[in-house]
Structures are given as structure tokens and as C-alpha cells.
Amino acid sequence: MPDIRPSADGARVLAxxxxxxxxxxxxxxxxxxxxxxxxxxxxxxxMQKLPDAGLGAVIDGIGNVFGTSAKAGPKLLAGSHLExxxxxxxxxxxxxxxxxxxxxxxxxxDPSVTGAVEVAAWCDEEGHFGSFLGSRSYIGQVTExxxxxxxxxxxxxxxxxxxxxxxxxxxARIAVExxxxxxxxxxxxxxxxxxxxxxxxxGVVTSIVGIWQYQINFVGEQNxxxxxxxxxxxxAGLALAKFCVAIDERFPAAxxxxxxxxxxxxxxxxxxxxxIPGGAEMLFQIRDDNPTVIARLEELLRTMADEASxxxxxxxxxxxxxxxxxxxxxxxxQDAIDAASKIFAGGRSLRMPSGAGHDAQxxxxxxxxxxxxxxxxxxxxxxWTENTADADIVTGAEVFVDACRRILES
Amino acid sequence: MPDIRPSADGARVLAxxxxxxxxxxxxxxxxxxxxxxxxxxxxxxxMQKLPDAGLGAVIDGIGNVFGTSAKAGPKLLAGSHLExxxxxxxxxxxxxxxxxxxxxxxxxxDPSVTGAVEVAAWCDEEGHFGSFLGSRSYIGQVTExxxxxxxxxxxxxxxxxxxxxxxxxxxARIAVExxxxxxxxxxxxxxxxxxxxxxxxxGVVTSIVGIWQYQINFVGEQNxxxxxxxxxxxxAGLALAKFCVAIDERFPAAxxxxxxxxxxxxxxxxxxxxxIPGGAEMLFQIRDDNPTVIARLEELLRTMADEASxxxxxxxxxxxxxxxxxxxxxxxxQDAIDAASKIFAGGRSLRMPSGAGHDAQxxxxxxxxxxxxxxxxxxxxxxWTENTADADIVTGAEVFVDACRRILES
Numbered sequence: 001m002p003d004i005r006p007s008a009d010g011a012r013v014l015a016x017x018x019x020x021x022x023x024x025x026x027x028x029x030x031x032x033x034x035x036x037x038x039x040x041x042x043x044x045x046x047m048q049k050l051p052d053a054g055l056g057a058v059i060d061g062i063g064n065v066f067g068t069s070a071k072a073g074p075k076l077l078a079g080s081h082l083e084x085x086x087x088x089x090x091x092x093x094x095x096x097x098x099x100x101x102x103x104x105x106x107x108x109x110d111p112s113v114t115g116a117v118e119v120a121a122w123c124d125e126e127g128h129f130g131s132f133l134g135s136r137s138y139i140g141q142v143t144e145x146x147x148x149x150x151x152x153x154x155x156x157x158x159x160x161x162x163x164x165x166x167x168x169x170x171x172a173r174i175a176v177e178x179x180x181x182x183x184x185x186x187x188x189x190x191x192x193x194x195x196x197x198x199x200x201x202x203g204v205v206t207s208i209v210g211i212w213q214y215q216i217n218f219v220g221e222q223n224x225x226x227x228x229x230x231x232x233x234x235x236a237g238l239a240l241a242k243f244c245v246a247i248d249e250r251f252p253a254a255x256x257x258x259x260x261x262x263x264x265x266x267x268x269x270x271x272x273x274x275x276i277p278g279g280a281e282m283l284f285q286i287r288d289d290n291p292t293v294i295a296r297l298e299e300l301l302r303t304m305a306d307e308a309s310x311x312x313x314x315x316x317x318x319x320x321x322x323x324x325x326x327x328x329x330x331x332x333x334q335d336a337i338d339a340a341s342k343i344f345a346g347g348r349s350l351r352m353p354s355g356a357g358h359d360a361q362x363x364x365x366x367x368x369x370x371x372x373x374x375x376x377x378x379x380x381x382x383x384w385t386e387n388t389a390d391a392d393i394v395t396g397a398e399v400f401v402d403a404c405r406r407i408l409e410s
Numbered sequence: 411m412p413d414i415r416p417s418a419d420g421a422r423v424l425a426x427x428x429x430x431x432x433x434x435x436x437x438x439x440x441x442x443x444x445x446x447x448x449x450x451x452x453x454x455x456x457m458q459k460l461p462d463a464g465l466g467a468v469i470d471g472i473g474n475v476f477g478t479s480a481k482a483g484p485k486l487l488a489g490s491h492l493e494x495x496x497x498x499x500x501x502x503x504x505x506x507x508x509x510x511x512x513x514x515x516x517x518x519x520d521p522s523v524t525g526a527v528e529v530a531a532w533c534d535e536e537g538h539f540g541s542f543l544g545s546r547s548y549i550g551q552v553t554e555x556x557x558x559x560x561x562x563x564x565x566x567x568x569x570x571x572x573x574x575x576x577x578x579x580x581x582a583r584i585a586v587e588x589x590x591x592x593x594x595x596x597x598x599x600x601x602x603x604x605x606x607x608x609x610x611x612x613g614v615v616t617s618i619v620g621i622w623q624y625q626i627n628f629v630g631e632q633n634x635x636x637x638x639x640x641x642x643x644x645x646a647g648l649a650l651a652k653f654c655v656a657i658d659e660r661f662p663a664a665x666x667x668x669x670x671x672x673x674x675x676x677x678x679x680x681x682x683x684x685x686i687p688g689g690a691e692m693l694f695q696i697r698d699d700n701p702t703v704i705a706r707l708e709e710l711l712r713t714m715a716d717e718a719s720x721x722x723x724x725x726x727x728x729x730x731x732x733x734x735x736x737x738x739x740x741x742x743x744q745d746a747i748d749a750a751s752k753i754f755a756g757g758r759s760l761r762m763p764s765g766a767g768h769d770a771q772x773x774x775x776x777x778x779x780x781x782x783x784x785x786x787x788x789x790x791x792x793x794w795t796e797n798t799a800d801a802d803i804v805t806g807a808e809v810f811v812d813a814c815r816r817i818l819e820s
Binding site (some may be wrong): 046182190193209213224227229232237238240242244245248252260261262263264265266268271272273275283287354 | 601623634636638640642644648653670675682683686766789
């Protein structure tokens with residue numbers, strides 16, 4: 001151990017994570033949708049653990065659990081979420097909560113540490129009822145009307161009914177207390193294979209990418225698939241296929257080093273085997289942490305659409321559905337994680353953006369925020385086979401504790 | 411008039427077609443689904459007209475109307491259908507029935523003609539309840555169980571209920587009487603723009619093309635659209651788009667002069683904006699009247715699939731769903747139409763395959779069959795704006811009558 005100060009207890013971290021996995025276990029993962037019985041039990045498990053870290057436990061009116069400290073000095077907020085996607089992995093969420101809990105256990109009673117780590121488990125990061133409802137509520141972006149309207153996307157249960165079943169109906173929601181925290185730190189599995197393929201232990205998140213989403217429509221001419229000569233056709237489906245291939249050919253020269261783009265849905269109209277499609281539509285998404293890159297790609301997309309419309313035979317129309325500003329992670333927090341990685345992970349760390357969304361992007365709008373990634377085996381995510389090597393989990397916990405200590409000290 | 415023998419009465423033909431258009435009129439077209447009230451009235455209209463042509467009128471248990479002659483000598487069967495696609499054109503079907511009726515009126519009472527023309531209106535050529543149910547019933551390919559199972563594809567009404575509403579429940583179906591007819595002749599609008607673009611009046615159908623249908627599946631890897639690097643992706647949707655473009659590039663060198671191919675439906679799995687599609691599927695159709703061309707194209711398709719699978723990153727699997735043998739039209743009937751065109755259409759005729767299916771392809775399996783096309787304005791089909799110039803309708807009738815006369819004489 002290259003540092004004489006108390007660090008994470010790896011065995012305790014693994015025991016806690018496995019205790020949470022046992023609640024709502026599904027194969028080697030978990031099925032723990034927001035406000036399900038296993039989710040409720042997981043929140044209760046956390047509330048029972050918080051006093052060990054010198055924290056008072058409270059759950060608010062949207063299901064956020066907080067561990068709050070009465071200790072003097074700076075306070076750092078740390079956490080993640082405890083619900084899962086349906087039939088998904090055991091670490092997506094719990095890893096960050098257990099790291100925060102462990103850090104509070106190590107640092108809050110260490111007399112050499114001024115200040116304390118407070119713990120948060122944000123509700124519904126996985127979006128069963130909405131989008132980052134817990135962390136967005138905390139930063140003041142969720143109205144009562146939003147909650148009135150929210151329903152479980154799997155079974156249609158209203159959020160009001162779910163909150164009542166949790167015993168939370170009518171309970172106040174806790175909002176950010178300006179000045180209380182020096183910042184927010186969150187650990188998470190990478191959900192990609194960058195760390196694993198580079199044989200690295202720690203991802204130092206530089207930003208959480210924004211998501212720009214487009215609907216691209218192709219206007220052709222519906223006609224009989226038997227009687228219309230090839231030369232006379234205005235096949236909207238073929239125009240769409242050519243556009244997808246053109247994106248694949250032209251985006252690499254214009255994109256940034258980590259830009260990703262995806263056509264997730266394609267629809268042909270009318271979609272019958274004997275009819276030449278008169279219309280076609282694709283949902284297209286670009287993610288990057290650099291708005292300049294996105295602007296360049298969006299311009300390219302519109303240029304390509306204009307070219308295709310001019311060259312024919314189908315008109316191409318690009319409609320922007322969603323603009324996502326990236327969230328930048330605090331530079332000092334990145335340095336703290338890097339410094340901790342040098343000591344506990346042999347410097348096997350990489351600065352990288354997060355392609356997925358996280359609660360930290362909400363917190364980043366009200367306080368300095370940072371994120372630490374641990375490797376995902378095979379890059380697998382949102383599936384019950386999601387996993388991280390025990391050694392990597394322990395290394396991540398050690399780095400997380402040390403990074404929090406450095407942030408509180410700075 | 412270059413021929414002194416009685417020919418079609420153009421004004422009577424146009425009056426009959428317009429009378430049928432008035433039944434179930436929709437804008438300038440008709441809405442006359444199989445067994446709808448307007449369809450029923452159209453069949454009744456025909457049954458009242460048949461005696462003018464010296465024909466006895468009968469409707470059978472599947473809704474086929476026949477005009478039968480007691481005259482001695484050879485008998486030629488002629489006809490088409492009276493129902494329409496939903497909200498579609500006024501000539502698709504009625505043109506062939508009225509030509510047949512007009513020909514019977516002209517020839518059956520002409521003492522110089524030996525034999526007679528008999529008229530048929532085949533039920534449900536448009537496939538509201540099945541596929542060519544009327545003509546397939548006549549050639550013995552529809553079982554009672556098929557009728558039990560048939561439902562209106564628009565509203566789910568059972569065919570049994572529809573037949574009962576028509577007063578046809580329990581009525582016998584009329585089957586082909588071997589040796590009764592020297593053959594079958596059908597007139598139809600082209601449904602394409604070949605005749606119009608060549609300033610031609612008559613299409614002499616050489617064959618009705620077969621339809622070969624394939625399901626092509628692409629097997630990739632479903633993954634997170636934010637965290638999966640472009641280089642690590644196995645995007646089944648992109649593989650499909652590339653395959654569509656490759657077909658567009660490579661089929662023209664291997665196809666026949668009139669081959670057509672169509673991708674009518676595309677599905678991505680799971681089809682969500684933030685998920686890289688792990689699977690993709692396309693429905694692909696090839697039509698030609700030459701099985702050798704089809705065999706060559708199918709081999710090319712399978713070669714392309716193998717190449718794509720080998721080059722990766724997605725496996726491509728081609729499954730044949732349907733093999734459609736083309737129906738060849740009788741050579742003597744083609745000569746008869748051509749000869750009639752020389753006299754009544756100034757020879758402005760073209761031998762051409764039919765890309766669309768017609769009842770004649772069913773009749774061709776049990777007797778010599780032929781088809782005559784008239785031009786479609788703008789090639790429009792299965793839409794209420796479908797139309798043919800009055801002059802072309804009259805010319806077509808004159809050619810049809812003369813062609814029938816020649817067939818009966820030969």
C-alpha cells in the first residue's frame with residue numbers, strides 16, 4: 001500500500017455490492033425497476049447503512065435517499081442510483097452508491113479529514129418514469145405537474161400511485177442547498193470497452209456528451225412494385241439507404257475523436273412487399289462533448305440532404321428533435337482522480353468523455369462535478385451479463401476514496 | 411373505318427364504364443371493395459346487361475358472374491373484375507369486363523361469326539379477402555376451408571358473413587369445364603407508363619411475371635448508442651443500408667430488360683433511438699418473366715450476402731419466401747391482338763410482359779390465355795386519379811373485339 005492513510009476496505013465494498021445484488025437478483029444481474037419491491041428494499045438497505053458512516057438517513061418525496069453529515073467543514077456530495085434497467089446489471093448505479101458509502105465510512109470518522117462526504121442515491125436515473133427524475137428534482141427542474149403526468153413506461157402505473165405505495169405520498173422533496181457542497185463526485189461502470197481494450201483501470205471523465213437527435217424524412221412516390229420501371233421510380237427507402245451509407249462515408253472526416261452517431265429506427269411508408277415506398281423516415285442521433293463538432297456535423301448533414309434533394313429523385317428533409325448541451329466535468333476534480341490513480345492504480349487512467357448520460361450531468365449545472373469510471377468487461381451494458389472484475393472494483397473504490405479526500409483537502 | 415365488319419361501339423363502351431363509375435364513386439375514381447354494396451350493385455348491373463349480348467346471367471357461390479352462351483361453335487371466355495382497391499381507380503377491372511360485354515354484344519349476334527364470346531367477372535381479384543379468389547376457385551384451387559378462413563383485410567369481416575350478406579351462402583361454385591373454351595382473353599389498363607412514354611396504344615402481353623420474394627436478415631450486436639465506439643460496432647441497420655445500395659449498384663448488370671426489384675419493408679431491432687440495432691430485416695421482391703434471369707439474380711443476391719458476411723461485421727442471411735412461376739400468354743392470341751392493332755390502332759402496339767398479377771395468370775394454367783393493355787395516364791395505378799384517355803379506351807375496345815373475332819375464326 002503506497003499510502004499510509006486509511007483507504008477503502010475492498011472486502012466490505014464487494015460484500016455491500018453483493019448484498020445489493022441479492023435484492024431483486026436476476027441470473028447474475030438484477031431486475032430492480034424504479035419503485036419495485038427490490039428497489040424499495042435497496043433504498044431501505046442503504047438507509048440502514050448510512051449511520052455507520054456517521055450520516056443521518058432521509059428519503060424525500062421523489063424517492064431520493066440522502067446521508068447527511070452534521071460535521072463541520074466542507075462537504076462533498078457523492079452517489080449514484082440503486083434502481084436498474086429491466087433485467088440488467090448489478091453494478092450500474094449501486095457501484096457509485098457503495099463507493100460513496102464506503103468513502104463516507106472511511107473519511108467522515110478520520111480525524112485527519114476536515115469536512116465530510118455526504119451520500120445520495122438519486123431516484124429513477126434509469127428513466128422508468130421519466131428522465132433523471134431524482135437528480136432533476138434536486139436541482140429544481142421537476143414540477144408537481146411533471147410528477148402528476150409521469151407513468152411507468154413498462155406497465156403504465158402512475159408515479160403518484162408508485163410514490164403512495166412507497167409511503168412517500170405528500171412528502172417534501174429535498175432541493176439543492178446552495179453553498180452546502182464543494183461539489184459532486186460519482187463513480188460508474190464505463191459501459192463501453194475503452195478502458196478494457198487499453199488495459200486501464202480508471203476513466204477520468206472530462207465531460208458527459210450531449211445528444212443531438214434528428215428525424216430525417218425522404219419523400220418519394222408510392223407506386224406499384226410490379227408495373228413501375230426501375231428508371232421511373234422515386235423509391236424513398238432506397239434514398240434512405242443511400243443516405244445512411246453516405247453518412248458512414250462522410251462523417252469520419254468531419255467528426256471528433258470520440259463522436260458517435262446512430263440510426264436507431266427506420267420506417268418505410270406504406271411498408272408493404274409489393275409497393276414502392278413513397279416515404280421513409282430515420283431517427284438519427286449524434287453524441288459529442290464538443291458543440292463545435294456537432295455544429296459541423298449538423299451542417300454536413302444538411303448539406304448532404306440538400307445535395308440528395310437536388311440530385312433526386314427524392315427530397316430529403318432534416319428536422320432537429322433534440323439539442324443536448326454537454327456537461328463539462330470540473331478540472332480540479334479530474335486532477336484529483338488522476339492523482340489518486342497514480343497512487344492506487346499505477347497511473348493506468350485515461351481522460352475520456354462519457355457517451356452515456358448520468359446524474360452528474362444534472363448536478364454539474366449547480367455545482368462542480370466529476371466522474372470516475374471503472375472498466376466494463378466486454379463493454380457490456382444494460383444486460384444482466386454486465387460485469388467488472390473484482391480487482392477493478394476494489395481499485396476503483398481506493399481511487400474514489402483518495403480522490404474525495406483530495407477534493408475535501410483542496 | 412378500315413374494316414367493314416361490325417366493331418365496338420365506342421360511345422356505348424364509355425357509357426357503360428361511366429355507369430359503373432357512378433356506382434361507389436369516390437372523387438374521379440371509385441371505392442368498391444369486394445362484397446361492398448357498390449360491388450354488389452356493379453355485379454347486378456352486369457347481370458342485367460348480359461342478356462343484351464345473348465348471354466344467360468349467373469352468379470356463383472364465390473361471387474363470380476358469368477354470361478353463358480347457348481350458341482353452337484367455339485367459345486372464347488373474356489372478362490376481368492368489378493371490385494376495386496380501396497379508394498382507387500375506375501378502370502382497373504371494369505375496363506376488361508365492359509370490353510368483354512361489348513365484344514359479346516358485337517360478335518354473338520353477328521351471323522358471320524361462328525361461336526360466341528362468354529363473359530366473366532372474377533370476384534376479388536384485388537385481394538380484399540385473399541388472392542385471386544374468384545379465378546382460383548374457377549380453376550379448382552380454392553377449398554371450402556380457404557373460404558372459412560378468409561377475412562376482409564380492411565375490417566376483419568369473415569368471407570362467410572360477406573357471402574351470406576350477398577345472398578350467396580350455400581350456393582355452388584362454378585368450375586372450369588374442360589374443352590368448353592378455346593381460351594381466355596382479358597383487357598386491362600397497363601398500370602405503368604411504358605405505353606404512354608412510347609406514344610403507343612396497345613400492349614400485347616407476352617407473359618405475366620412471376621414474383622420471387624425474399625427475407626434478408628442482418629445479425630449484428632445490440633449495444634449502447636452512447637458508449638460504444640464507432641470502430642467497435644456491429645450495426646445491423648447500417649449493414650442493411652449498405653446491402654440495399656449494393657443491390658442498386660450490382661443488379662442492373664445482371665438483370666433482364668424489364669426486371670424490377672423492390673425493398674418494401676425494413677425493420678430494425680429493437681428500433682430505439684439510443685440503441686445500436688442488433689438485428690435488421692428487409693422484405694425484398696424480384697419480378698421477371700424469365701426464370702433464368704431470376705436464377706441469376708438470386709445467385710447474385712446469395713453471393714453478395716456471403717461476401718457481406720465474410721467482410722463483416724454483420725452476418726447476412728437470405729431466405730426465399732415465395733417462388734412465382736411466370737404465366738406465358740398464348741402466342742396465337744398475341745398474334746391476333748397484334749393483327750387487330752394494325753387495323754384499329756395503326757400498329758402502335760408493343761409486346762411486353764405484365765409486371766402486375768391478373769386473373770389471366772390463373773386461367774393460363776387451364777387454357778390458352780392472352781391479355782391486352784391500354785395506356786395508363788402517368789402510369790398511375792391503385793389511386794383514384796388513375797385514368798386513360800377516352801380515345802385510347804375506344805381504340806382498345808375496337809382492337810379487343812377484332813382480336814376476339816380472329817381467335818374465334820382461327
